[in-house]
Every structure is written in C-alpha cells, then in structure tokens.
Amino acid sequence: GAGVSQSPRYKVAKRGQDVALRCDPISGHVSLFWYQQALGQGPEFLTYFQNEAQLDKSGLPSDRFFAERPEGSVSTLKIQRTQQEDSAVYLCASSLDSGGGNQPQHFGDGTRLSIL
Amino acid sequence: AQSVTQLGSHVSVSEGALVLLRCNYSSSVPPYLFWYVQYPNQGLQLLLKYTTGATLVKGINGFEAEFKKSETSFHLTKPSAHMSDAAEYFCAVSDRGYQKVTFGIGTKLQVIP
Numbered sequence: 001g002a003g004v005s006q007s008p009r010y011k012v013a014k015r016g017q018d019v020a021l022r023c024d025p026i027s028g029h030v031s032l033f034w035y036q037q038a039l040g041q042g043p044e045f046l047t048y049f050q051n052e053a054q055l056d057k058s059g060l061p062s063d064r065f066f067a068e069r070p071e072g073s074v075s076t077l078k079i080q081r082t083q084q085e086d087s088a089v090y091l092c093a094s095s096l097d098s099g100g101g102n103q104p105q106h107f108g109d110g111t112r113l114s115i116l
Numbered sequence: 117a118q119s120v121t122q123l124g125s126h127v128s129v130s131e132g133a134l135v136l137l138r139c140n141y142s143s144s145v146p147p148y149l150f151w152y153v154q155y156p157n158q159g160l161q162l163l164l165k166y167t168t169g170a171t172l173v174k175g176i177n178g179f180e181a182e183f184k185k186s187e188t189s190f191h192l193t194k195p196s197a198h199m200s201d202a203a204e205y206f207c208a209v210s211d212r213g214y215q216k217v218t219f220g221i222g223t224k225l226q227v228i229p
Contacts, residue, residue, distance in 0.1 A: 004159070031215060033215070035219075041222070042206050042208075042220050042221050042222050045217065048215050048216065050215075055215070056215070058216075091159055091160070093159075102167040104150065104162040105160075105162075106162075107152075107159030107160040107161070108159050109157065109158050109159045110159055
C-alpha cells in the first residue's frame with residue numbers, strides 16, 4: 001500500500017479484556033514507532049523498532065503493554081487487562097531512517113480504543 | 117531531554133490573514149524540528165522539517181518556519197490563511213542521531229470566513 005495502515009480503526013473493549021492493534025508500515029521502512037494520543041493531547045511516544053529489534057520501549061506505561069515486530073515489517077501492539085485510562089488513539093508511524101533521526105515519520109490514521 | 121511548548125492551544129484567524137503558530141523547544145543538543153498537521157480522525161502529516169542548513173524552511177501548502185537558535189523557537193507561518201488550513205498543528209523535536217520524537221500539545225487553527 002501507499003501509506004501506513006492500521007487496523008482496526010475503532011476498537012471497543014470491556015475493562016479487563018486484552019486487545020491487539022495492528023500496524024502495516026510502508027514497504028521498505030526500517031523504523032516503526034507507536035504513539036498514544038489522549039484526547040486533546042499530542043502523541044506520546046510508546047516504543048520504537050528498527051527492523052525486528054525493539055530499541056526503545058521507555059514510553060510503554062506499564063507491563064500490560066507489549067509490542068512486537070517479529071519479521072521486521074508488520075507490528076502488533078498488545079494491551080493486556082485493559083483499564084479505562086488506556087482509552088486513546090494509538091498511532092503507528094514508519095520511516096526510512098536507520099539511525100540518524102532526520103527522516104520524517106509517516107503516520108497511519110490510528111486506532112481509536114475505547115475501554116468501557 | 118527535549119521538550120516542546122506550543123503557545124496557544126486555539127488560534128483563530130480570518131480567511132486571507134496571516135497564520136502564526138508559535139513553538140519553543142528545549143534541547144540539550146542542536147535538535148531536529150518538525151511541524152505536523154492533523155485533520156480530524158486522521159494521522160499526522162509532515163508539513164516541514166529543519167535538520168541542518170538554511171534556517172528558513174519551506175513546506176507544503178504554503179507554510180514555512182524559521183529556526184531561531186537564539187530564541188529556541190521554530191514558529192510556523194503562512195501569509196494567507198485558507199479555509200482548508202483549519203486543522204490541528206503539532207510542533208515536534210528530536211535529538212540528532214536519536215529516533216524518539218517529542219510532540220507539543222498541539223494548536224487548533226480555526227479559519228473564519
């Protein structure tokens with residue numbers, strides 16, 4: 001595809017359920033990022049992959065959050081035992097950058113997660 | 117650690133008027149700076165970036181920004197606002213050689229006909 005694809009676009013779950021959010025980056029993009037965007041806020045960094053290696057997971061808010069990118073392309077963000085404070089838009093971005101940090105990130109449209 | 121301050125969470129301008137969205141950054145090293153735009157229910161789209169070289173950076177849709185090291189600012193401007201510019205704008209900073217990007221809280225731009 002031409003851009004970053006995220007699925008599902010909307011997800012409603014009951015508190016305590018596990019959810020999995022998928023990100024398909026732009027083909028050939030080395031770097032992949034996950035962000036959490038609460039209502040009325042800017043995106044907050046969660047984690048970063050370079051190919052299949054998770055190089056930075058400092059933004060994951062708790063051990064209930066887990067991300068993987070096993071083959072260096074598609075990534076999944078998993079949230080276990082969801083809480084109401086997990087309600088947010090989860091954005092995925094990818095870039096060509098292999099370390100310099102100066103390449104722009106291309107964003108998907110996000111998954112809006114609502115925890116009831 | 118870097119941070120970004122966007123002054124004014126909401127800005128209203130008349131169609132055809134100057135757009136000025138303010139951004140100040142804090143970084144321990146010379147940063148990379150970005151402006152992104154977000155339309156409702158969509159992801160962020162890059163408007164422009166500063167990495168090195170000329171401090172006046174031109175982006176898409178007629179926007180430009182100037183990196184002023186002495187003022188630690190990277191304000192976004194457009195000479196004449198169009199209705200289609202109504203959106204939320206995010207300033208972002210990253211340290212050179214480091215992938216993590218820190219975003220500001222965003223400024224919602226309203227364009228009044």
